Amino acid sequence: MFRTDPGTKLAAAVLGTGVAYEVDHVDAEGGVAWSVVVKTKPAKVPHGRRSDPRRGSAPVPVGDRGKHRYVAITADEISDRRFHVLEPE
Template identity: 35%
Template sequence: MTDSPAGSQTEILNAEECWRYLRSSYIGRLAVINGDIPEIFPVNFSIAGETLVFRTAPGTKLRALLGGGIAALEVDGLNPYSTEVWSVVAKGRPQPFDETTMQLPAGDADREPWEPGIKNHLVAITPTDVTGRRFPVRPRSRWWPPVDFSADWL
């Protein structure tokens, strides 16, 4: 891990730390491009080696995933004391899960999507880029009252 610029307490996570956090979770947000429009979907996922795997049904998400573009999966969390948060983003080209060359972990083989309906398309993303960061949570006294953002946003 390395520190971020000037005074920030944000730590940039190395690949090993990013995968540790990814393996500690099973809920994320999948970002895809649908034509010219970004779409974000909540998904529950499994990890097979260094491949992210999830089920989906035909529709917008599957069309965007298999359209040849890059997708991103973001997973966030916080430590047990809620004093530190982390965020990991994995980017890669989605493909149909190939059961002849890939194998789901035994405990996750039957993981079902949360949303009802038949989701018989298993999709795999083997990330080409995995990045993450971790930082302490500021005390709530620093959040409120709202500040005037007008000068900060210019």
């Protein structure tokens, strides 16, 4: 679950459009990198149902506190890659 404002993320949730979220990391010292992609159809969270049953509470904002709309995601497909970083030529 994440907080957002009106725009493409909220529209995707309302319309049931498929979306993808990607997280990447490079460990330069270790010479490895990884990437995780989650594909799903997000859902708008109705007002009053903003607690996460797995956590027992609503998400705690760590960024912009002015966002008041919530979107929930459940992974339909997860892919990941781990690979060695090439040395510069």
